[in-house]
Each structure stands twice: as structure tokens, then as C-alpha cells.
Amino acid sequence: MNAHTPQALAIATEVAPPIPRASQQPRRQVRPGATRLGPGEAVPFGPLLGPFLLVLFWSVGSAAxxxxxxVLPSPWATATTAVDLVRQGRLQADLAVSAWRAAQGVAWGVSVGVIVALISGLSQLGGYLFDGLVQIKRAxxxxxxxxxxxLWFGIGEGMKVIVISLGVFVPIYLHTxxxxxxxxxxxxxxxxxxxLGRLAFIRHVVLPGALPGFMLGLRFGVMxxxxxxxxxxxxxxxxxxGYMINLARTYAQSDIIVVGLVLYAVLGLVTDSALRLLEARALSWRRTLA
Incomplete structure (x- = not known):
């Protein structure tokens, strides 16, 4: 019997069960902007698991x-010192000064980084002019x-803002x-x-296309x-x-040093979490794993 005859095809169909196609399986709908890792939903406070375990280890080690x-004050001693500094008004005053310095540096670094990235990315001559210089600065x-x-700007506030801006500029430029x-x-x-005209092209094509890279560069830049x-x-x-930490080092006040370091860590974690939330909202049209 020929394998291609209608009788042979009918017998093969009766013997071999139909193979289910992958396309027939129901697909799970993913909400725009939802973050998933594997089949489960992302845990809202998942990124805090690592810091929580670190504090737990610190607490158990201190108690035992x-x-x-x-060498390292206990978490409760550090918290007591932080409360005392807040009551004295020192901690919030120093935090306000540091936040203002960081904000100025981020503003200048982001502004210059985006402008230079646009010039270098949209113009071949601009790329020849700026990209090599930025790579030198990166090294x-x-x-x-x-x-x-x-030596150039003195040792005042201007120098501090410029150094912070340089730390922000390179990640913003590279990723954008x-x-x-x-x-x-x-x-x-x-x-x-x-x-489309030049401005319309930048608005509707260039800026949306560069937004994912800019948001990633912003996270690295803030850090x-x-x-x-x-x-x-x-x-x-x-x-x-930083001045509070340096002064505490002079007087061997390890508890104040730890308070300052924890404050830096909290500021970094909070700002990065806020930027990740902003990134998820701004890029809600993307469908990603996490």
C-alpha cells in the first residue's frame, strides 16, 4: 500500500493521537509595566530581602x-545615637546640606550628559568630537x-558640585x-x-527610543x-x-560613623527604588521579565 494513499492516511490518523500545538495553550496576559520573574508575581518588598538579612545577621552577631x-556598634546602639543626633538637630541639618549638594551635581551632570549624548548620537561629527573625549574621561x-x-576651582562648594557632576555625567552619556x-x-x-521635521523627529522617535537607556544611566548616575x-x-x-563622619573619626565615635554610613546606604536604596518605580511607569509599554 502506498504511504500517500487515502487509506494509509486514515489509518495513521486513527493510530497516532493528535499532537497538541503550543499555540493552542492559553497565554497568560501580562499587564503593561508589570514586573515578573518566572511564573510568579514580583514581591513588592523583594529588593529589601538582602538588607533585612544583613541587619538580622548584624543583630544576632551583636547580641551573641x-x-x-x-569595632562595630550594635543596631540598637546605632539607632539610639541616631535619635540623639535628630534631637540635637545635627542629623537633619547635615542631611539637608548633603542632599542639596547631590541634587545640584545630579542636575548639572544629567543636563550636560543628555546634551552631549544627543549631539554625539545624532551627528557623525559630534560623535567624532565628543565620544573619544568621554571615553578618555571614563578611563x-x-x-x-x-x-x-x-587647583582650578578651589576647595569650596563649587569644587564639590563639579566632582559630583562628573560622577553623574559619564553614566548618563554612555547609556543615552x-x-x-x-x-x-x-x-x-x-x-x-x-x-517629519527635525524637532518632530527628535520628539517622536529619538527621545522615546533613548528613554530606556537614559533611565538606566540615571540610576547609575545617582549612585x-x-x-x-x-x-x-x-x-x-x-x-x-561626610563632615559628620570625618569629625566622628577624629574623636573615635564609631557609633556616629555607623549612623552616617547607614544613612548613605538608606539614601542610595531609597533613590534607586524611586528611580526603578519611575522607570516602570515611564516604560510601561515594555514587556520584560523583571
Whole structure:
């Protein structure tokens, strides 16, 4: 019997059960902007698991006597010191000064980074002019530039803001520039077909295409701002969290030092969480795993 005859096909159909197709399986609907990791929903406070375990380890070690209080004060001693500093008005005053310095540095770094990234990403000549310079700056740590910045701008507030801005500028430029160069050429051709002008092209194609890279660069940039702030506030500063830590080091007040470090850690965690939430809202049209 020929394998291709109707009788053979009928017998094969009766013997072999139908193979279910993957396309027939129901697909789970994913809400725009929802974050998922595998089949389950993301836990709202999942990113706090690591810090919680760290504090738990710190507490157990201190209570059991495995951590010397002269080396690392216990969490309850640190909390008591923080409350005392708040009652004296020192902690909030230093925090306000540090936040203002960081805000100025972030504002300048983001502004300059976005402008330079647009010029370099949208113009071949701009890329030749700026990209190599930024890569050179990327290879030089911000801390290595501090002596030169002090010679040029003195050791006042201007120097501190400039150093923080440099820590923000490079991540903003790199990620925004990379996102600009990764925009699908089909969108560019579509914009040319529709006859969009230069400003309309930037508004409807360039900026939405570069937004994911910019948001990622902003997260790295804000972290760079806090790192630079830790250093510059210990250079001829008379206020700020870094000054508080430096002064406590002089008098061997380890509890105040730990309060300052915990404050830096909390500021970094809170700002990054806020930026992640902003990123999820701004990029709600994307469908990602997490």
C-alpha cells in the first residue's frame, strides 16, 4: 500500500493521537509595566530581602557577642545615637546640606550628559568630537581628578558640585548615547517617509527610543553622585553627612560613623527604588521579565 494513499492516511490518523500545538495553550496576559520573574508575581518588598538579612545577621552577631561593640556598634546602639543626633538637630541639618549638594551635581551632570549624548548620537561629527573625549574621561577615575579640580576651582562648594557632576555625567552619556545608536533604522525611514521635521523627529522617535537607556544611566548616575559625595564631603567641609563622619573619626565615635554610613546606604536604596518605580511607569509599554 502506498504511504500517500487515502487509506494509509486514515489509518495513521486513527493510530497516532493528535499532537497538541503550543499555540493552542492559553497565554497568560501580562499587564503593561508589570514586573515578573518566572511564573510568579514580583514581591513588592523583594529588593529589601538582602538588607533585612544583613541587619538580622548584624543583630544576632551583636547580641551573641561575636561582634565587638568597639569595632562595630550594635543596631540598637546605632539607632539610639541616631535619635540623639535628630534631637540635637545635627542629623537633619547635615542631611539637608548633603542632599542639596547631590541634587545640584545630579542636575548639572544629567543636563550636560543628555546634551552631549544627543549631539554625539545624532551627528557623525559630534560623535567624532565628543565620544573619544568621554571615553578618555571614563578611563580616569573621578577621585584622580580631585587634586586638579581643587587647583582650578578651589576647595569650596563649587569644587564639590563639579566632582559630583562628573560622577553623574559619564553614566548618563554612555547609556543615552548607546540607546540613541540602537534606535531601529526602520523608525528613521518611517519618519522620513512621513516627512517629519527635525524637532518632530527628535520628539517622536529619538527621545522615546533613548528613554530606556537614559533611565538606566540615571540610576547609575545617582549612585555615582552618592559615591562622589562621600569623598568630597570629607575635603574641607564644615557641614554634611561626610563632615559628620570625618569629625566622628577624629574623636573615635564609631557609633556616629555607623549612623552616617547607614544613612548613605538608606539614601542610595531609597533613590534607586524611586528611580526603578519611575522607570516602570515611564516604560510601561515594555514587556520584560523583571
Amino acid at each position: 557577642g561575636h561582634i565587638d561593640s568597639r 580616569i577615575p573621578v577621585l584622580a581628578l580631585i587634586p586638579l579640580v581643587i 548615547h548607546t540607546a540613541l545608536r540602537a534606535i531601529d533604522l526602520r523608525y528613521v525611514e518611517l519618519a522620513e517617509t512621513l516627512g 555615582g553622585a552618592w559615591l562622589a559625595l562621600v569623598v568630597v564631603e570629607q575635603l574641607n567641609a564644615s557641614s554634611g553627612v
